[in-house]
Amino acid sequence: MREFLDGATAIARGALDAGCNFFAGYPISPATPLLLHMIRELPKVGGVAIQAEDEIASISMCIGAAMTGARALTATSGPGISLYSENIGLAIMGEVPLVIVDAQRMGPATGGATMPAQGDVQFVRWGTAGGYPIIALAPSSVAECYSLTRRAFDLAERFRAPVFLLTDKAMFLSMSTVEIEQYEHPAVRARAQAQAAPAGDPDLRPEESFWPWRFDPIDQPPPFSPFGGEHIMRFTGSSHDEHGFLTKDPARVGQLNEHLWRKIADHAPELELVRADLQPDARTLFVSYGITARAMEEAVLVARAAGQRVSALTVQSLWPVSKGAILAAVGQVTGTSESAGHLGPVERVVVAELNLGDFRREVERVIYGWAAQTRQIAPEVVGINRVDGELITPGQFLQFVTSNE
Amino acid sequence: MTQTTITLTTYRNEREYPFCPGCGHGLILNALNHALIKLAVDPKRTVLVTDIGCHGLSDQYFVTHAFHGLHGRSIAYATGIKLVDPDLNVIVLIGDGGAGIGGAHLLNAARRNIGLTVLVFDNFNFGMTGGEHSVTTPTGGVTATTRFGNLERPLDICATVAVNGAGFVWRGTAYDKDLADVIVEAVQSQSFALLDIWELCTAYYVPNNKFSRNMLTTTREALGMAAGMISRAERPEYAHALRDAGAIQAGQPALRPDPLIPIFASTLDREFRLVIAGSAGGKVRSTAKIAGEAAVLSGLWATQEDSYPVTVKTGHSLSELIFSPQEILYTGIPRPDALVLVSEEGRRAAARYLAAMSAESWLFVTPEFADLETPARKLVFDFEAAGMRGARKQAALLMLSAALRRLRLFPIEACEEAIRRGQRGAIAEENLALLAQSAGVYVTCA
Ligand SMILES: Cc1ncc(C[n+]2csc(CCOP(=O)(O)OP(=O)(O)O)c2C)c(N)n1
Ligand code: SF4
Ligand SMILES: [Mg+2]
Numbered sequence: 133m134r135e136f137l138d139g140a141t142a143i144a145r146g147a148l149d150a151g152c153n154f155f156a157g158y159p160i161s162p163a164t165p166l167l168l169h170m171i172r173e174l175p176k177v178g179g180v181a182i183q184a185e186d187e188i189a190s191i192s193m194c195i196g197a198a199m200t201g202a203r204a205l206t207a208t209s210g211p212g213i214s215l216y217s218e219n220i221g222l223a224i225m226g227e228v229p230l231v232i233v234d235a236q237r238m239g240p241a242t243g244g245a246t247m248p249a250q251g252d253v254q255f256v257r258w259g260t261a262g263g264y265p266i267i268a269l270a271p272s273s274v275a276e277c278y279s280l281t282r283r284a285f286d287l288a289e290r291f292r293a294p295v296f297l298l299t300d301k302a303m304f305l306s307m308s309t310v311e312i313e314q315y316e317h318p319a320v321r322a323r324a325q326a327q328a329a330p331a332g333d334p335d336l337r338p339e340e341s342f343w344p345w346r347f348d349p350i351d352q353p354p355p356f357s358p359f360g361g362e363h364i365m366r367f368t369g370s371s372h373d374e375h376g377f378l379t380k381d382p383a384r385v386g387q388l389n390e391h392l393w394r395k396i397a398d399h400a401p402e403l404e405l406v407r408a409d410l411q412p413d414a415r416t417l418f419v420s421y422g423i424t425a426r427a428m429e430e431a432v433l434v435a436r437a438a439g440q441r442v443s444a445l446t447v448q449s450l451w452p453v454s455k456g457a458i459l460a461a462v463g464q465v466t467g468t469s470e471s472a473g474h475l476g477p478v479e480r481v482v483v484a485e486l487n488l489g490d491f492r493r494e495v496e497r498v499i500y501g502w503a504a505q506t507r508q509i510a511p512e513v514v515g516i517n518r519v520d521g522e523l524i525t526p527g528q529f530l531q532f533v534t535s536n537e
Numbered sequence: 538m539t540q541t542t543i544t545l546t547t548y549r550n551e552r553e554y555p556f557c558p559g560c561g562h563g564l565i566l567n568a569l570n571h572a573l574i575k576l577a578v579d580p581k582r583t584v585l586v587t588d589i590g591c592h593g594l595s596d597q598y599f600v601t602h603a604f605h606g607l608h609g610r611s612i613a614y615a616t617g618i619k620l621v622d623p624d625l626n627v628i629v630l631i632g633d634g635g636a637g638i639g640g641a642h643l644l645n646a647a648r649r650n651i652g653l654t655v656l657v658f659d660n661f662n663f664g665m666t667g668g669e670h671s672v673t674t675p676t677g678g679v680t681a682t683t684r685f686g687n688l689e690r691p692l693d694i695c696a697t698v699a700v701n702g703a704g705f706v707w708r709g710t711a712y713d714k715d716l717a718d719v720i721v722e723a724v725q726s727q728s729f730a731l732l733d734i735w736e737l738c739t740a741y742y743v744p745n746n747k748f749s750r751n752m753l754t755t756t757r758e759a760l761g762m763a764a765g766m767i768s769r770a771e772r773p774e775y776a777h778a779l780r781d782a783g784a785i786q787a788g789q790p791a792l793r794p795d796p797l798i799p800i801f802a803s804t805l806d807r808e809f810r811l812v813i814a815g816s817a818g819g820k821v822r823s824t825a826k827i828a829g830e831a832a833v834l835s836g837l838w839a840t841q842e843d844s845y846p847v848t849v850k851t852g853h854s855l856s857e858l859i860f861s862p863q864e865i866l867y868t869g870i871p872r873p874d875a876l877v878l879v880s881e882e883g884r885r886a887a888a889r890y891l892a893a894m895s896a897e898s899w900l901f902v903t904p905e906f907a908d909l910e911t912p913a914r915k916l917v918f919d920f921e922a923a924g925m926r927g928a929r930k931q932a933a934l935l936m937l938s939a940a941l942r943r944l945r946l947f948p949i950e951a952c953e954e955a956i957r958r959g960q961r962g963a964i965a966e967e968n969l970a971l972l973a974q975s976a977g978v979y980v981t982c983a
Contacts, residue, residue, distance in 0.1 A: 133796040133797070133798060134796065134797055134799070134833050134838075135794055135795055135796060135797060135833075136797060136826075136829050136830050136833045136839060136841075137795070141792065144792055145792045145793075145794075148791055148792060154617070154620070154621060156617065161847070169792065173791050173792055174783070175782070175783030175784070175785075175786040175787065176786050176787060176788065176789045176790070176791045177787075177791055178783075178787060179783075180620045180621065180779060180780070180783065182620065182779070184613070184645075185641050185642065185644075185645040186641055188610060188613065188641075188642075189610075189613040189616070189641070189642055189645070192606070192607075192610045192613030192614050192616075192617065192642075193613055193614070193616050193617035193620065194617060195606070195614060195617060196586075196604065196613070196614035196615060196616065196617025196618040196619075196620075196621075197617035197618065197620060197621045198617075199604065199618070200617070200618045200621035200622050200625075201621065201622075202621045204617075218607055219607060219610070222606060222607055245847065246844070246847070302842065302868065305842075305843070306840060306841060306842040306843075306868060307826065307829055307839070307840060307841040307842075308839075308840050308865070308868075309833050309837075309838040309839050309840065309864070309865070312794050312796055315794075358622075359584050359602045359604070359618055359622065359625065360581065360582055360584070360602070360622045360625045361581070362581060363581075364580065364581065364600065364601065364602055364603075365602045365603070366596075366597075366602070366603045366605075367602075367603065367604045367605065367606075368603070368604075368605040369605060369606055369607055370605060376603065377597055378594070378597065378605075426866040426867055426868065427866065427867040427869070429866045430866035430867040433866075522869070523867070523868070523869045525867065525869055525871065526866075526867050
């Protein structure tokens, strides 16, 4: 059985099925339909949705709600992400589970509100002060809009961190056909909960019955207890100790910052999510994500129908960078082909995206870094880039196959 | 506030305040502590929300929940907390600095009348960053950034929130004997309650202005700002009101998959790309959606991408449709197989598609475009000649269904089914009638 729907609807459904019960947002094209969906739907399931006075209030309300136990979602476009910036830092520091949908638009400032674009890939990565890892997913079909929204909630809860879902006008607003059986339903875990307080504690020394923060094990988020719950919760955006008191003690501050980093960085391999369509002996590897991956997948069908060999990697988890999957795709099939002086048979990696090389930069870093480390000759990494508001066409990919073989 | 009461002799923990000697912040916190004792609130049902500034350190000295957020945003965090758990006691501590940078939150919280208690630690300057001026620095006040006296008029926070709907507004000083009692009343009030508490920053504002306690009153009087209870009116509290409004919809069916069971068949064996271009308000998008659903009801895959100016009621409206026996990956349309032109605005918006037409393409037009030069196979549909009522306004559906009858991509009955399942009442009736009419359209081939 099939459906005919847009990505915004699929994201709304994914959020509802993931147990989302709080939404705050501010209207902006092309993200507004998700605000409308949540305003309409959340009261039906006992949740709350609000149009806030601005984007700073939107994300602030979400942070307050999430720390009161809600599963919170917000949605905006690039200009709104700009206003979220400081509070994204607070969500990282305060280990706040939060899903942020970025329906990207073309170019800086107000840019092209209704043009497909993928210009926020590096922006969401480095969009706040202090430089800590973030998680970002990019659906490349309407079915994935649903399943990756569920996954985004799962990861937000699991890692107690903000998780981005990067999409664009074409994916978000265009209607597509989905085979209902294609929807994946990844499980959505709940954040680890604090244990019940020891019974009868009349002198109320919260510091002793519950530690709202924990840096040991250093790679795990602390157990959660909501505002209004049975433990006293101290939330803070400042450098803090396990009790939530401000500290400048270098040992503590170092531990806190290492914890925030390693909580995600140590788990990068398990966060990798790609669709690898690799062909033995292919000398060209295409890499893409989001709406652009669809043209790539079509180009692969066309090239192979013409007897050409080509591999493709659709990246669903943009951050942390799927290093293992990228290297596997480059060195794939033959594993080691050191005799040929290459990581693998791949001679050229073509990264296609609707920006001027945001993700190519990461692919280069991974491949050239590995080649330098292992003293092998790296394949060249080139880009297909477009910032004119048009989609990259299958033909733009095919030029690389024909000119290359 | 919540009903559970608890007997505590203090809500302070054993940590000492960090403020400069003589700083008013500690006095306000002592009054807050007394108020909490009188209220006998459950600390587990009470959240102190602070932000950045010397006053922002305050939450660390109490045994309640604490939220220490970013400069000026505490009212917005508190709103999120209150919306999720409306019966919590949420007390917000902000400075005059935060009231300035977070002014939008202050205004909107007052307007909503959300049941927060906001204590403004108003010392006329930014203590933490070195005594710069704030929105409440009195005219003539000397600060690090108004060295020859402030030229700006200070913001009357109380008058502003009162006129915008706050249910409980009071102004006084950190030295007022009744401060604790007023805080008690404010927390008990269901309304948005704001206390503008004037006090001394002994590190900056006092030495820079030879300021004193007495001058709190003389300055206020000189500025003509009121003191005491400024507004007291219980209005519906927002967090509860929003829940109550939502409760009416509780249990209604939420968004669910909406399967289109393929009860029709199509013989289409390749991708077919169709563009329909008309004017805003001409039902182009809803017509395209009928066709998209009809294709899916016929076992095909379909995509639809719309474009229109942001001012939706004027200019063009254009929809790109792709139908295919297989999953559609790339959704761009460099060259449509068929183009349906409904209006002049549509023709202009579709110029690139018109230019890309070949001898294999189909062009369906209204009579005004009968002379259009094109290599495509052109069909002119003249509804008005066929005497169809409202043809202009309904041209999108008439044209598209007439084109679909010609193209035979899938049965026209599938469009009927799409209308029946997706539209209701009079609109469905009207569209079904149009669909039937489109069979009798008068066609000329050019
Ligand atoms: C976004 C941002 N801008 C600037 C600052 C620096 N800053 C810290 S406290 C403060 C002003 C505090 O003044 P006020 O709220 O009156 O508190 P006080 O120190 O007087 O108690 C400023 C501007 C900041 N922390 N964040
Ligand atoms: S700098 Fe001013 S506001 Fe800050 S603690 Fe000292 S006296 Fe108080
Ligand atoms: Mg101040």
